Amino acid sequence: MKTSRRLFIQSATALGALAALPVCANTIKPAARQLRLLVLGGTGFIGPHEINYALARGHQVTMFNRGKTAPGMFPNVEALIGDRNGELDALKGRDWDAVIDNSGFFPRHARLSAELLHGHVGQYMFVSSISAYSNSLRVEDDEFTAAYASMGGPVDESEHIYGPTYGARKALCEQEISRVYGDQAINIRPGIITGVGDPTERLRHWLRRMVAGNEILVPGEQNLPVQYIDAADLCGWMIRLLEDGDASGPYNAVGAQEPYRARPFLEGLVKATGSRSTLTWVDWEWVKKQTREIPSYAPWYREGATPFMQVNNDRALASGLTFRPIGDTANDMIARLDEVAVDADRQGGFSAAKEAELLAEWHAAQG
Ligand SMILES: NC(=O)c1ccc[n+]([C@@H]2O[C@H](COP(=O)([O-])OP(=O)(O)OC[C@H]3O[C@@H](n4cnc5c(N)ncnc54)[C@H](OP(=O)(O)O)[C@@H]3O)[C@@H](O)[C@H]2O)c1
Known part of the structure; x- marks a missing residue:
């Protein structure tokens, strides 16, 4: 596997969970029918968006997790305690209309929960990833033409969940769910997810710089595609898919409507945030010669990234x-920037000091 996909996924575990997110409950109408939803996970990044939206729609939610991550986040939501690694007794003898599986990273874990819940839940919605696709992905591919990433060896369950075989393991998980649930399996394949609670610097880096009003170094080409989806948009849609009841199969869940390009994406952020920042585009080859630090917040510059930043979302x-x-x-994220702890000097790539140094060198080199 090339480093491109791996790098923009690895940072996703960097920081802990936020407190429960506010949802504009008065703008969300109750669903036509109430569902009993089981959420495997629920207290990390996207889980809270799912749960808050589901509650606002009037659904009944049960979480299943180890009770380690943000245990007090949802005091009024039923929490079943167990472990994907075979400790599933708390799920036995219960029935739900649908399950959302956020915490499936190993095919054995997916198989165990899928088989145990079979006959006790209607639909099984698995949160996969576009990383489940092989590096042969083409811009013209869709969910049904793109090839799965392959493991190239046995699954190592001691591997970090976002380790090198993350995508191939997601592909195997999807296959386990589809084998057990057939048409009742829904495999959601997000790309880069951001929004309130995003534990990575992939958007927050830019926002911090823009809030400070700094000159911002942007490595690379201005016309490269980029797709970010807000977790709130993703999770609201996932819940509505379950309400509809007839969703089935794989869905690329990437934003936005048109493929963004790096330049309008960043300029749009500057404008929307009312920032004084200027963007200085710096040749990527030049940047690589100056520093080995990797700007994880600029995922569109990775070798081979383009098809993974321009994924078909028609379905x-x-x-x-x-x-x-x-x-x-x-702006939602800026309002809560300080709720996520970060190392002020190392914001996901270049430190602010290193960035200023590189900008000075770049300007000097340009004469
Ligand atoms: N972030 C992205 O850009 C991105 C992109 C594509 C796909 N995804 C996928 O999105 C999914 C959602 O991740 P998330 O962190 O936001 O989900 P989440 O549901 O918000 O958080 C993870 C949850 O899983 C629980 N958990 C972890 N290990 C467990 C275990 N062994 N047994 C039982 N529960 C366990 C955690 O609680 P405890 O620690 O208390 O157990 C926590 O509640 C992931 O599958 C990821 O692959 C993310």
Whole structure:
């Protein structure tokens, strides 16, 4: 596997969970029918978005997790305690209309929960990833033409969940779910997810710089594609898919409507945030010669990244996925920037000091 996909996924575990997210419950109408939903996970990044939206729609939610991550996050939601690694007794003898599986990273774990819950849940929605696709992915591919990533060896369950075989393991998990649930299996394949609670620096880096009003070094080409989806848009749509009841199969869940390009994406952020920042585009080959630090917040510059930043989302759009403007995502995140602890000197790539140094060298080199 090339480093491209791996790098923009690895940072996803970097920081802990936020407190429960506010949802504009008064703007979300109750669903036509109430569902009993089981959420495997629920207290990390996207789980809280799912749960808050589901509660606002009037659904009954049960979480299943180890009780380690943010245990007090949802005091009024039933929490079943166990472990994907075979400790599933708490799930026995219960029935739900649907399950959302956020915490499946190993095929054995997916198989155990899928088989145990079979006959006790209607639909099984598995949160996969576009990383489940092989590096042969083409821009013209869709969910049904793209090839799965392959393991190339036995699954090592001691591997970090976001380790090198993350995508191939997600592909195997999907296959386990589909084998057990057939048409009742829904495999959601997000790309880069951001929004309130995003534990990575992939958007927050830019927002911090923009809030500070700094000159911002942007490595690379201005016309490269980029797709970020707000977790709130993703999770609201996932819940509505379950309400509809007839969703089935794989869905690429990537934003936005049109493939963004790096330049309008960043300029749009500057404008929406009212920032004084200027963007200085710096040749990527030049940057690589100056520093080995990897700007994880600029995933579109990775070798081989383009097809993974321009994934076809037609199927999701046809089923009701919508996007808020990226500026709204940015401002929601800025309002809560300080709730996520970060190392002020190392914000996911270049430190602010290193960035200033590189900018000075770049300007000097340009004469
Ligand atoms: N972030 C992205 O850009 C991105 C992109 C594509 C796909 N995804 C996928 O999105 C999914 C959602 O991740 P998330 O962190 O946001 O989910 P989440 O549901 O918000 O958080 C992870 C949950 O899983 C629980 N958990 C972890 N290990 C467990 C275990 N062994 N047994 C039982 N529960 C366990 C954690 O609680 P405890 O620690 O208390 O057990 C926590 O509640 C992942 O599958 C990821 O692959 C993310």
